[in-house]
Amino acid sequence: MPPQPARRSERSRRAILAATQELLTESGYAGLTIESIAARAGVGKQTIYRWWRGKGAVVLEAIAEHLPEATALPDTGDLRADLRGVVRATVAEFADTGASAVTRTLTVEILVDDELAGEVRDRLLRPRLEGVRARLEAARAAGQVRADAPLDQVVELVFGPVYHRWLLRTSPFTESYADALAKLVMTAVTPAGR
Amino acid sequence: MPPQPARRSERSRRAILAATQELLTESGYAGLTIESIAARAGVGKQTIYRWWRGKGAVVLEAIAEHLPEATALPDTGDLRADLRGVVRATVAEFADTGASAVTRTLTVEILVDDELAGEVRDRLLRPRLEGVRARLEAARAAGQVRADAPLDQVVELVFGPVYHRWLLRTSPFTESYADALAKLVMTAVTPAGR
Amino acid sequence: MPPQPARRSERSRRAILAATQELLTESGYAGLTIESIAARAGVGKQTIYRWWRGKGAVVLEAIAEHLPEATALPDTGDLRADLRGVVRATVAEFADTGASAVTRTLTVEILVDDELAGEVRDRLLRPRLEGVRARLEAARAAGQVRADAPLDQVVELVFGPVYHRWLLRTSPFTESYADALAKLVMTAVTPAGR
Amino acid sequence: MPPQPARRSERSRRAILAATQELLTESGYAGLTIESIAARAGVGKQTIYRWWRGKGAVVLEAIAEHLPEATALPDTGDLRADLRGVVRATVAEFADTGASAVTRTLTVEILVDDELAGEVRDRLLRPRLEGVRARLEAARAAGQVRADAPLDQVVELVFGPVYHRWLLRTSPFTESYADALAKLVMTAVTPAGR
DNA sequence: TAGTAAGCGAGACGGTACGTCATGTCTTAAC
DNA sequence: GTTAAGACATGACGTACCGTCTCGCTTACTA
Numbered sequence: 001m002p003p004q005p006a007r008r009s010e011r012s013r014r015a016i017l018a019a020t021q022e023l024l025t026e027s028g029y030a031g032l033t034i035e036s037i038a039a040r041a042g043v044g045k046q047t048i049y050r051w052w053r054g055k056g057a058v059v060l061e062a063i064a065e066h067l068p069e070a071t072a073l074p075d076t077g078d079l080r081a082d083l084r085g086v087v088r089a090t091v092a093e094f095a096d097t098g099a100s101a102v103t104r105t106l107t108v109e110i111l112v113d114d115e116l117a118g119e120v121r122d123r124l125l126r127p128r129l130e131g132v133r134a135r136l137e138a139a140r141a142a143g144q145v146r147a148d149a150p151l152d153q154v155v156e157l158v159f160g161p162v163y164h165r166w167l168l169r170t171s172p173f174t175e176s177y178a179d180a181l182a183k184l185v186m187t188a189v190t191p192a193g194r
Numbered sequence: 195m196p197p198q199p200a201r202r203s204e205r206s207r208r209a210i211l212a213a214t215q216e217l218l219t220e221s222g223y224a225g226l227t228i229e230s231i232a233a234r235a236g237v238g239k240q241t242i243y244r245w246w247r248g249k250g251a252v253v254l255e256a257i258a259e260h261l262p263e264a265t266a267l268p269d270t271g272d273l274r275a276d277l278r279g280v281v282r283a284t285v286a287e288f289a290d291t292g293a294s295a296v297t298r299t300l301t302v303e304i305l306v307d308d309e310l311a312g313e314v315r316d317r318l319l320r321p322r323l324e325g326v327r328a329r330l331e332a333a334r335a336a337g338q339v340r341a342d343a344p345l346d347q348v349v350e351l352v353f354g355p356v357y358h359r360w361l362l363r364t365s366p367f368t369e370s371y372a373d374a375l376a377k378l379v380m381t382a383v384t385p386a387g388r
Numbered sequence: 389m390p391p392q393p394a395r396r397s398e399r400s401r402r403a404i405l406a407a408t409q410e411l412l413t414e415s416g417y418a419g420l421t422i423e424s425i426a427a428r429a430g431v432g433k434q435t436i437y438r439w440w441r442g443k444g445a446v447v448l449e450a451i452a453e454h455l456p457e458a459t460a461l462p463d464t465g466d467l468r469a470d471l472r473g474v475v476r477a478t479v480a481e482f483a484d485t486g487a488s489a490v491t492r493t494l495t496v497e498i499l500v501d502d503e504l505a506g507e508v509r510d511r512l513l514r515p516r517l518e519g520v521r522a523r524l525e526a527a528r529a530a531g532q533v534r535a536d537a538p539l540d541q542v543v544e545l546v547f548g549p550v551y552h553r554w555l556l557r558t559s560p561f562t563e564s565y566a567d568a569l570a571k572l573v574m575t576a577v578t579p580a581g582r
Numbered sequence: 583m584p585p586q587p588a589r590r591s592e593r594s595r596r597a598i599l600a601a602t603q604e605l606l607t608e609s610g611y612a613g614l615t616i617e618s619i620a621a622r623a624g625v626g627k628q629t630i631y632r633w634w635r636g637k638g639a640v641v642l643e644a645i646a647e648h649l650p651e652a653t654a655l656p657d658t659g660d661l662r663a664d665l666r667g668v669v670r671a672t673v674a675e676f677a678d679t680g681a682s683a684v685t686r687t688l689t690v691e692i693l694v695d696d697e698l699a700g701e702v703r704d705r706l707l708r709p710r711l712e713g714v715r716a717r718l719e720a721a722r723a724a725g726q727v728r729a730d731a732p733l734d735q736v737v738e739l740v741f742g743p744v745y746h747r748w749l750l751r752t753s754p755f756t757e758s759y760a761d762a763l764a765k766l767v768m769t770a771v772t773p774a775g776r
Numbered sequence: 777t778a779g780t781a782a783g784c785g786a787g788a789c790g791g792t793a794c795g796t797c798a799t800g801t802c803t804t805a806a807c
Numbered sequence: 808g809t810t811a812a813g814a815c816a817t818g819a820c821g822t823a824c825c826g827t828c829t830c831g832c833t834t835a836c837t838a
Contacts, residue, residue, distance in 0.1 A: 007809060030306060033798060044811045049800065104305050110361060111298050111305075112224060121362050129364075150374050152365065153355065157378060160354030161347065163361070167304060168315050170323075171346065180344050184351060188382035201788055201830070227819060238790045243821065395804065395814055418694060421793060432816045437795065492693050498749060499686050499693075500612055509750050517752075538762050540753065541743065545766060548742030549735065551749070555692060556703050558711075559734065568732050572739060576770035589783055589835075617824060626785045631826065 008051065015041035016048060020062040025098070029059065029105045056109045056116050063102050064123060073135040079144045082135055084182040087158060088175060094166045095173040103166075129155050136189075145189045157185050197244050209235035210242060214256035219292070223253065223299045250303045250310050257296050258317060267329040273338045276329055278376040281352060282369060288360045289367040297360075323349050330383075339383045351379050391438050403429035404436060408450035413486070417447065417493045444497045444504050451490055452511060461523040467532045470523055472570040475546060476563060482554045483561040491554075517543050524577075533577045545573050585632050597623035598630060602644040607680070611641065611687045638691045638698050645684050646705060655717040661726045664717055666764040669740060670757060676748045677755040685748075711737050718771075727771045739767050 019040035023032050034055055038045045052058045076082055093099045106124065110117040132155045139145045145154075161181055165171060213234035217226050228249055232239045246252045270276055287293045300318065304311040326349045333339045339348075355375055359365060407428035411420050422443055426433045440446045464470055481487045494512065498505040520543045527533045533542075549569055553559060601622035605614050616637055620627045634640045658664055675681045688706065692699040714737050721727045727736075743763055747753060 009810075035798060047810070107361065108302055108305050111302050117363065121364070125362060153371070153374055153378060156355035156358050157351065160356070160358035161350035162354070163358050164350050164354035167301065167357070168319060169311065170315070177347070180347055184347060184382045188378045203789070229819060241789065397815070423793060435815065495749065496690055496693050499690050505751065509752070513750060541759070541762055541766060544743035544746050545739065548744070548746035549738035550742070552738045552742035552745050555689065555745070556707060557699065558703070565735070568735055572735060572770045576766045586782070591784070615824060629784065
């Protein structure tokens with residue numbers, strides 16, 4: 001018999017998500033266990049298993065709970081400036097220890113659990129990419145971007161390198177790094193004659 | 195007292211790494227246990243713990259064992275063609291199920307164990323990046339790349355997007371995708387006047 | 389948090405004690421392991437560790453489970469005959485392979501684990517000694533035993549030699565041996581004038 | 583090929599037996615391991631296994647090494663006094679913590695390993711019993727002991743109760759206890775007319 | 777007096793069992 | 808009738824010792 005969401009205890013749900021977040025920052029993803037979540041939340045283990053598929057799903061929801069809403073990119077008319085803004089913001093986020101830990105957790109989850117991967121991608125990441133893509137479309141309409149530029153790939157050109165550097169910890173994240181990246185992307189997409 | 199490598203059994207070492215590779219392809223990283231490795235290799239658990247820090251370290255070495263040597267990039271004089279070659283090869287590798295599983299494993303390890311991360315980066319990944327960087331330097335000397343291009347970032351511009359697409363499984367890996375990426379990178383680095 | 393006996397599974401308890409008894413007769417005390425008990429009983433190791441301190445405690449309880457209740461000695465009025473009966477029974481028990489194995493196990497446990505020793509002594513052995521002591525008291529009241537005989541020591545005079553012979557395997561256990569021992573004890577306690 | 587005793591290192595033998603004794607008093611029989619003996623003695627494990635069958639055999643030899651020679655009983659002509667002496671000495675020995683530990687070890691060994699049991703009995707215990715038996719024979723020849731008394735059983739009448747009390751820790755060992763026991767035995771063996 | 781075979785310290789090896797931990801399921805009592 | 812609590816079977820963890828094995832080294836007998 002599947003559980004009836006109508007009877008679900010909101011109190012328990014909140015306690016579980018809160019406990020998960022606390023334990024995540026205290027002991028990291030690897031040190032997190034269902035048992036510790038249940039104990040901290042003052043909840044039976046069964047209550048967790050009844051409503052989530054496992055550790056990954058709980059963590060995902062706990063993170064999603066407190067994630068900023070994906071906001072549309074500002075459009076100042078100046079693509080270079082707007083891109084620089086996105087890149088700087090992204091770089092700053094990856095440089096931040098806390099946010100970085102969250103991303104690490106999500107990335108592991110993506111790699112390990114195919115089912116969760118889809119959810120993470122669609123609920124948390126896609127919106128961001130879409131924001132940039134929308135801005136690029138507007139710019140292309142305004143003739144600031146080559147007509148033949150593959151916009152999805154350009155979006156990846158923006159985020160991919162940051163992700164890569166973060167993952168491999170090859171070099172630090174500075175503002176000048178962000179600006180150089182934005183410049184490279186601009187060069188790649190600016191129409192020939194400009 | 196630390197173990198003395200002089201007395202180490204090469205036979206056991208090989209058996210362990212071979213068993214690890216087999217089990218990795220059979221049951222994946224999550225399903226891999228030290229006990230199963232020991233059983234399959236016909237080896238005592240202690241022999242594994244004596245020489246490796248844990249599952250991650252064994253896997254890392256097992257993978258490293260059979261990884262192709264990082265080869266220097268071919269330099270045909272035509273940067274565009276050479277870049278296209280690298281990108282195509284990289285894309286093909288990520289598209290391959292087996293190689294992809296290996297990369298997945300390594301990436302998880304990087305995210306989860308800081309100590310291993312460094313080793314993975316230095317022993318397995320850095321050489322590849324260095325190969326591309328060297329080729330770019332040669333091209334810059336030949337005037338085929340802007341003098342002010344930040345080469346490390348250009349390297350990331352090549353690999354980052356592929357990594358990003360692979361991670362998020364946003365779209366499939368095709369040859370035309372690879373070529374479009376190579377073209378974007380070329381556009382970003384080609385000197386203005388050309 | 390100590391376990392709550394109220395929730396204890398009687399089914400598991402029985403299975404564990406039964407498995408212990410089987411394995412004890414099959415492979416002896418030294419060959420007995422917690423893992424084998426758990427496997428045979430179809431029980432998790434933790435369930436054993438939750439309710440017992442270790443191998444010794446389980447064995448003790450398994451033995452106690454099926455031990456005959458300590459019965460009061462018959463009092464026929466003839467002390468000599470009654471004593472002969474006890475000694476013969478004791479000797480017979482020590483001569484029996486199965487019962488002997490149990491005693492061996494208990495004795496080792498007594499020697500090795502002080503905490504268990506007390507329990508074994510009080511729950512299993514003391515009652516027997518008390519039975520003989522009670523019979524001796526009755527006999528003393530009837531004038532069949534010296535008034536100044538130290539009864540506790542007389543009890544030891546009955547069991548001690550049997551234990552000693554069993555332990556050292558010096559000579560076999562025969563009925564005539566038993567009778568000779570009973571006679572010696574009788575001689576030691578019978579009042580002078582008789 | 584069996585080892586050649588001629589080449590045996592006396593130095594190692596001594597070190598092993600000394601280490602065994604130390605560890606026996608420090609951590610008891612159960613806590614004793616071959617590895618700890620080897621480490622403490624500065625000796626390879628193989629050297630132990632070459633010359634002994636296992637833990638029990640080493641312990642046995644270590645104990646035998648420092649055991650007082652079995653001395654013949656004094657014969658003062660007064661059996662009662664001589665018996666009292668033996669019993670007092672035995673009781674004192676069992677009351678002593680150190681000697682008691684040794685006896686405990688030996689007893690466990692007897693119970694657990696049949697092969698060792700024989701050796702322990704013959705090399706360590708039998709001589710004592712023989713001493714008492716010899717004294718009793720002399721007494722019987724002198725008419726101080728019933729002609730029909732089964733001397734082997736009388737010997738057990740002396741030692742058995744002490745052993746029993748020690749094993750079960752039922753009551754403390756005092757001098758008056760010893761004397762009462764000696765008196766009981768005397769009563770059991772003294773010829774009727776005396 | 778050299779050569780050589782044994783014993784030696786050391787410790788790696790394949791194993792077994794340990795006692796602990798977390799998993800996901802099942803049971804009980806209380807609200 | 809869902810919950811908190813927690814016992815349960817399962818199975819991996821990392822450790823401790825087992826008894827065997829192989830290394831060089833030292834030592835004492837043999838040629």
